[in-house]
Amino acid sequence: MKTIGLSLPNLAVEPVLENLRECLESGWVSTGGRFISEFESKMKNYVKCVDAVGLQSGTAGLHTSLRVFGVDKNQEVLAPTLTFIAAVNPITYLGAEPVFIGCDHSLCMDPNLIEKFCSENCEMIDGTLYNKKTGKAIKVLVVVHVFGNMADMERIMEIAEKYNLIVLEDATEALGTYYTEGKYAGKYAGTIGHAGVYSFNANKIITTGGGGMVVSNDQEFLDKIRFLSVQAKTDPLYFIHDEIGYNYRMLNLQAALGTDQLDRLESFIETKIKNFKKYEEAIEGIDGLTLVPFNENNRANHWFYSVVVDKEKYGLNKDELLLELVNSNIQTRPIWGLIHQQKSYLNHESSGTEVAEWYYDRVLNIPCSSNLTDEEADYVIAKLKEFKR
Template identity: 55%
Template sequence: MNKTIPLSVPYLSLDILKNLEETIRTGWVSTGGRFIQEFEMKVADYTGVKRALSCQSGTAGLHLALRALGVGYEDEVIVPTLTFIAAVNPVTYTGAEPVFMDCDDTLNMDLDKLETFLKEECRHVKGRVINKRTNRTVKAVIVVHVFGNPLDFDRLMAIRNTYNVKIIEDATEALGSFNLSGRYANRHCGTIGDVGVYSFNANKIITTGGGGMIISHNQQLLEYAEFLSHQAKADPLYYTHDEIGYNYRMTNIQAAFGTDQIDRLEGFIETKIINYKLYEQALQGIEGLTLLPFREDARANHWFYSLYIEKEKYGMDARELLRKLNDHNIQSRPLWGLIHKQKPYVKHQQFCIEKANSFEGALINIPCSSSLTAEDIEIVTEVLTPQTKSHFMVPPLLARLR
């Protein structure tokens, strides 16, 4: 039986046991305890913001961000169609409607089409952006840094400032990623827009098992999001509630994981970049198989690795290759189904979606865990190499790391 190589699993150290032991010994296992504040401070320090607010998940963080920005009924939010559906569902939680936007070659939202939509498909009345087709106010844009690849911040914020729409950064995949040039150089994904959100799900670059984090330079926004996440409790002692709130708080046990994981983040990113380069070198020359690049003018965290398959050149399509990899106990997955085609969203507005259609059904993700070894990469590459090729040769960089 072949060794199982998982797609993306956390790299955990037994050093974390002392934190977990403290939560058990003190009884602080739920939504209070010192590790919550410690983890928030560490994330804020790492990303260069004044404060970070922990929450129950990345999805909860997006919901709180939308509520804190005042998004509600009769509003619209522009969202990408190429992303995980959790980036879009919170829009509907608020009663607002999503408008779906195409991607570019990086898989991120096509900012040219975003600007065209805001300029040509909307009216601008007294600071409001109104969709001509629906007469609804376009209140915000959710952008996702897909697989850890940052958007062009300068262009994004120029659009934000010109058209007066709020920007929510879904940085759930992009903790540790930033641009290397431009006005926003070296500022982390999640810290550029009006509000940013991270996720610590088990497959993310660091994990708390679950959980998320909201960051913003707007302290009033964070305070309101915190209020909502505590069931909108208006009095610290008495059970007075002025609004509908949510139980969206992170637990102390989750944060106990996070305080250890955040200290290891830069090491995880270094490993992921090395492993990406190993794949890149090993897959050179395989016709019809392209490892999608990360932006050269950014320090991407290289969270997920994507292969683009051209059936005519490679000899099999993405679905066939996916089956082959999994038959060899190599966990891999297809690209998400485009959200504007999903049953709950087929009737919602979409704008000039073209590029995303070309990626759907042609991309797969291959193993990328922080614990992935050179030997694992060699096994994956051997399976990816067509049998018609000559015997698989270990690339020089991979051989040196053995």
């Protein structure tokens, strides 16, 4: 069996080649060209928001969003500890400090822990939340929809309103996830808070190789993001720059790929759901392994599949199982190192990290590509059964 990748891009060559040929023949290969605006338009229509701005990465989207929200060195930002570090680093780019909040059993930030930190560790002064320990203002909360599972946005938005917090949704893993019931029925991940950010890295559910997108229902906010992403040109003709900007605009080449990918997103999600159910049914019969479920009140995009390994019942811990799978040509990975335990963030405040630490010790991600075949899924399942002690 050839190596089964963890999360591989699903690319249709012919329509993409036509788009790329147009870019090459027209010369529009950089930060100008029709595919950028086309991709942005398709995205805003898909997630049902006012507008979208294409950037070079999800990280760029988080960075510029935080800047436009006014985050600076005098502030702290609430952020999850169980996430990829790119969700947190942009906070420090602006001189602010993250405060790490633990997760619930969806692997997303636990709203109870957010509420607890705000009520017990902070105080409201003139409409602004302040950390009683450091005296720093907290104005922004970054929430990550981990592996495509929607965080509890109903509770989080209630807490944000109570404490006057701006909510930035890191939906880089959750494009296509939306609520099916409740207050936000029909609302997509990334469109509930004040702004949302998507990523099109090669391992995401759709890809442009790199690239990202910021969405919001605040046109003025998005206009500022777009302005900063092209080096903040106040007068493009005479190269007048009244602010410090960034070289963050999406490339036309990336967007030429993205327009086709977005057209195929729903079919990708359909396949991912089918494969998740196949794994779920099989793993239910393997004592010591369980799949982390997706929340029932939303249609999750099922981006990643997370297996919880119970060593007492399975006979191997997650690291031992990882090694067995890799040696069987099955690409597998643990969840990210928790951010509050990373060298650069050891001295930062954290709260309620016990559940995140429990999952870190037990979770593996198994192959979940939208082009994963039945034969490949059967092989992974067979190996999970074989390695049980």
